[in-house]
Every structure is written in C-alpha cells, then in structure tokens.
Amino acid sequence: MKVPLKELDDRMKRFRARMDKAQPGWKLAAITGKIPLYYFTGTMQDGLLLIPQDGDAVFWIRQSYERAVGESLFPNLRKMKSYRDVAMGMGSLPSTVYLETDLMQIAQLQRMQKHLPFTTIKPVDEQVAAVRAVKSRYELSLMEHAGKIHRHVLEDCVPGMLAEGIDEVTFGCELYSLMVKEGHQGIIRFGGFNEMLLGQIGFGTSSICPICVDTPGGVSGMHPSVPQMGSRERVLKKGDLVVIDTGCGYKGYQTDKTLSYMFGKPIPDEAIREHERCVAIQDQLAALLKPGAIPSEIYTDVMAGLEPAFLTNFMGFGKHKVKFLGHGIGLWIDETPVIAQGFDEPLQEGMVFALEPKKGIPDVGLVGIENTFVVTPQGGRSITGKSKGLVEVY
Incomplete structure (x- = not known):
C-alpha cells in the first residue's frame, strides 16, 4: 500500500532539478494541495510540505499525523496545530515562497502569512505539473x-x-x-x-x-x-x-x-x-x-x-x-x-x-x-x- 521511498526520493530530486532550471535562485516551495501532497509524501493529509532548495523537505501535518506515520515512508513528518508551530520549528524563512496559486484558497493563504513572514508569492504549479507529467x-x-x-x-x-x-x-x-x-x-x-x-x-x-x-x-x-x-x-x-x-x-x-x-x-x-x-x-x-x-x-x-x-x-x-x-x-x-x-x-x-x-x-x-x-x-x-x-x- 505504501509508495516506495525510492519513488518519493526520485520525485523530490526531479522537482528540485526542474526548479533549479526554471526558477534559478529559488529558496522555498510550499505544497498544500492534497494530490500534490500525496505525490511527494505518499499520504493525503491536511498539512504543509515545505521544500527548501537546500536541506530536507518537511511535511507538517495538522491531521492526521498518526495516519501519515502509518501509511507514509516520507522521512520527515512533523505534527502541527497551526502555522505557528511551523514558524517556530523552521526558524527564518525567505521572503519569497513558491506556492500552488491554482489551488491555494485566499483564506488559507491569509492564515499562512499570519505566522510565516514571506512577502512575495510566485507560482509553482507549472513545475509540479511538469514533474508529475x-x-x-x-x-x-x-x-x-x-x-x-x-x-x-x-x-x-x-x-x-x-x-x-x-x-x-x-x-x-x-x-x-x-x-x-x-x-x-x-x-x-x-x-x-x-x-x-x-x-x-x-x-x-x-x-x-x-x-x-x-x-x-x-x-x-x-x-x-x-x-x-x-x-x-x-x-x-x-x-x-x-x-x-x-x-x-x-x-x-x-x-x-x-x-x-x-x-x-x-x-x-x-x-x-x-x-x-x-x-x-x-x-x-x-x-x-x-x-x-x-x-x-x-x-x-x-x-x-x-x-x-x-x-x-x-x-x-x-x-x-x-x-x-x-x-x-x-x-x-x-x-x-x-x-x-x-x-x-x-x-x-x-x-x-x-x-x-x-x-x-x-x-x-x-x-x-x-x-x-x-x-x-x-x-x-x-x-x-x-x-x-x-x-x-x-
């Protein structure tokens, strides 16, 4: 039932390579859509996947963390109650974040920006779609x-x-x-x-x-x-x-x-x-x-x-x-x-x-x-x- 870890690793590598080519200088991508989340983590939970250009990607999960642990081989799962926990756990974030602008709801974006102090939004939908294609x-x-x-x-x-x-x-x-x-x-x-x-x-x-x-x-x-x-x-x-x-x-x-x-x-x-x-x-x-x-x-x-x-x-x-x-x-x-x-x-x-x-x-x-x-x-x-x-x- 679990998406193989090798599969998840390859997807993440190809996404970073695509971003490096299409958006040189990018620092952070944030994924919230349930299908893209499943694609990259192997579980379909309510949460936020942060993918830095350098360093490990982290999937912050509101619910259900327990289910994610049971069904996903993604190596870095963390529990959160709100985006405040993400801000405390991640430390400083870049001012520009790449988001799924085709999928992101305005209310969700406002909740995110309340605790995560990025000021500039750029779309990541095209790059995610190209990797998934x-x-x-x-x-x-x-x-x-x-x-x-x-x-x-x-x-x-x-x-x-x-x-x-x-x-x-x-x-x-x-x-x-x-x-x-x-x-x-x-x-x-x-x-x-x-x-x-x-x-x-x-x-x-x-x-x-x-x-x-x-x-x-x-x-x-x-x-x-x-x-x-x-x-x-x-x-x-x-x-x-x-x-x-x-x-x-x-x-x-x-x-x-x-x-x-x-x-x-x-x-x-x-x-x-x-x-x-x-x-x-x-x-x-x-x-x-x-x-x-x-x-x-x-x-x-x-x-x-x-x-x-x-x-x-x-x-x-x-x-x-x-x-x-x-x-x-x-x-x-x-x-x-x-x-x-x-x-x-x-x-x-x-x-x-x-x-x-x-x-x-x-x-x-x-x-x-x-x-x-x-x-x-x-x-x-x-x-x-x-x-x-x-x-x-x-």
Whole structure:
C-alpha cells in the first residue's frame, strides 16, 4: 500500500532539478494541495510540505499525523496545530515562497502569512505539473491496472447490461457498482478541487447536452443543482446511441475511456462514417506520441488536415466546443501537457495522454472514441483497449 521511498526520493530530486532550471535562485516551495501532497509524501493529509532548495523537505501535518506515520515512508513528518508551530520549528524563512496559486484558497493563504513572514508569492504549479507529467514504472503499473479494469468493463460487460427501458441514472448506478467490484477506486479526480464518481453517460442526444465542463461531450443531468449522472426521465430505446465517457482509478492513478454502443439498430450511415473518421484521427494522434514531438505541433498539423465540413461540430456540438485533442492524465484526469496550442515542450517517454477525437451529430448524439496512451519511441501504446466503438447491441 505504501509508495516506495525510492519513488518519493526520485520525485523530490526531479522537482528540485526542474526548479533549479526554471526558477534559478529559488529558496522555498510550499505544497498544500492534497494530490500534490500525496505525490511527494505518499499520504493525503491536511498539512504543509515545505521544500527548501537546500536541506530536507518537511511535511507538517495538522491531521492526521498518526495516519501519515502509518501509511507514509516520507522521512520527515512533523505534527502541527497551526502555522505557528511551523514558524517556530523552521526558524527564518525567505521572503519569497513558491506556492500552488491554482489551488491555494485566499483564506488559507491569509492564515499562512499570519505566522510565516514571506512577502512575495510566485507560482509553482507549472513545475509540479511538469514533474508529475512523466510517469515512473511504478506509476505506469498502476495506470495499466486501471486500464485493464476499464477495458474489461466497457468492452466485455456493458453490452450485456443495456436493456430497453432502463434510465440513464439507473444504468449509471449499475455501471458504477460493477466498476467498483472490478477494482475501480470509487472516485475520479480533476484539478481545481473537482471530484466525481464515474463520468458522463448519455443515451441519444443526452451526450451532446451543453455542460460546464471543458469536454467535447455532455450529459443531461439529474437537476440544475446536480448536473451529473444523467436523467431519470431519459430511458433507453431502440435506435439510441449510448455514449459512456468514464474514468477508472486504481490506487490514485486513473485512465480515461469513451466507448459507444448502437442499441437495437444501427445509427445513420453518415454518423457511422463520422465516427470512423474520429477513430482514424485517434490512431493518427497515437502514432505521433513519441519522445521529442511537440504537443502544439501535433494539434496544429492534425487540425490542418481536416476539411471545414468535418470541423463543424468536431470536438463538441454547436457553440460548446473544446480546443484540444487530448490531455495528460494520472493522479488527475486533466493533467498537463495537453494536445493543444500553447504546449510547446517536447514529449518525454513515460508521459500518458487521453486522446479523444469526437463529434456531435444532430438528432443522434456524440460519436468518436477515447483511450489512454503511453508515450513510447514507437508511438502511443493504448492501455485501455483497442475497440473501435459503435459496439452493436441488437
């Protein structure tokens, strides 16, 4: 259950090396987000990890210190009641501290500054994300395990679960229960404080309902206050396209996969052709996932090869469209880098991406595909299966 000490040591070394290169002269980084804390310490507690440029990193824990001691191999755990204990234990601190500005709440920052006398804040999010982007063998083994669960449930089990008259919410509950029984950790995590149980499940045009999440698809939702899990009123009928876009997690690490099913009878031929085009784009993208490739160039080159007619409703539907073709994934579903403009650092072996070319079809729903791929010298290697989607359930 414990993250190996060698793994934790390597992460810390790579983070310091990244900071030395990107922020020469840095003196102290402070980590508070629960996922970054887990990444660096192997435990997910309420506390503050201080990483000096020189000297040992210290994880100050409000609660639960006892649990951290029992589950973490991180060598320097200390108990605190408030940031006052940190100030007394650490002595003088530099005036500039690097913080997770994407994650830090203002109230937490104010409590911290009350006792820790730094005056200048600089962001550390990009450097933490860059270190997390390259997965170790240990991390890849967990993601591969998640991918096996994901593939088995969506490719082998779901066709036998679809029945005429079932509603989206009931089906989602049955799917969630099965995934947990098969090993799914029961929750998927996104950056920016967001968590959900499974993902998006849509029958027919439910899969192209506009939503607040930056994703090509959609979901009708249970209620304006709960825009997830689908609708109790939307029941499966013959001729529906069923779209399942879910995450699957194992010991923190996640995969992302979308598979579609034609229930009762085929969808229109034109929609099938558009789906097959999306699958071909996924395969094209995967072949380009090699060390040294530039994500922004992959995006630009692939998009340039698509004709205007196809681009209508590509990567979304109507005005709800996204400007990426794939995203990094790991302890968060939505990690960096992203296959999009603005991401110009070369890919490295061991990075992992969810590739998801999709297109909305009027009166049908969302066609397309998504799988999770590891960057290798031979191109992207899928760890979530090879089904082309549009599985026939007649």
